[in-house]
Amino acid sequence: MAFHGKVALVTGGASGMGRISALRLAAGGAQVAILDMNEAALEETAARFPNIRALRCNVADQEQVQACVAAVERDIGAIDRLTHAAGIMPSHTVMDTTFEQAQRLIEVNYYGTLHMIRAVVPGMLARNRGDVILFGSVSATALTPHLGAYAASKAAVNVIGETLANELGHTALRIAVV
Numbered sequence: 001m002a003f004h005g006k007v008a009l010v011t012g013g014a015s016g017m018g019r020i021s022a023l024r025l026a027a028g029g030a031q032v033a034i035l036d037m038n039e040a041a042l043e044e045t046a047a048r049f050p051n052i053r054a055l056r057c058n059v060a061d062q063e064q065v066q067a068c069v070a071a072v073e074r075d076i077g078a079i080d081r082l083t084h085a086a087g088i089m090p091s092h093t094v095m096d097t098t099f100e101q102a103q104r105l106i107e108v109n110y111y112g113t114l115h116m117i118r119a120v121v122p123g124m125l126a127r128n129r130g131d132v133i134l135f136g137s138v139s140a141t142a143l144t145p146h147l148g149a150y151a152a153s154k155a156a157v158n159v160i161g162e163t164l165a166n167e168l169g170h171t172a173l174r175i176a177v178v
Helices: 016-027 039-046 062-075 099-127 148-167
Strands: 007-011 031-036 052-056 081-084 131-134 174-177
Touching (some): 007 016, 007 062, 016 031, 016 039, 016 081, 031 039, 031 062, 039 052, 099 148, 148 174
Parallel strands (some): 007 081, 031 052, 131 174
């Protein structure tokens, strides 16, 4: 596998698509660090492979992100792939969405993406190699009732990822929004 012996960092790595990505990378021989808020699920996922390291991290907290990325780089090595799957998806009508709910969506989904990019991509740029996979959403364009605030937060993720890919098009980094 292309990632055998390489280092992958997966956010949202204790559940859903993040967990699937982490397990596939680990099965292929990558050294995998998973970040998530759910400690029990982190432990359960990490127990599946000896090459998975679990770290509790709130991606909405820039200091936590910086500390976790520094720990991964110190303890495992330079990050070759970032798979950023962490996110939240509450369901409310636009009229029932509180400011606090909308703010939390932006903090986790959008700012969390920015925090991860700013923590991981500089090292990749210094090495002129690396993959960045950001989980956006088709909800940003295929608008669905009860997901207005979520769709807005994921539209921001889609745009920042596509813009990053454009800005780094002259490098060997590979940027994808899925």
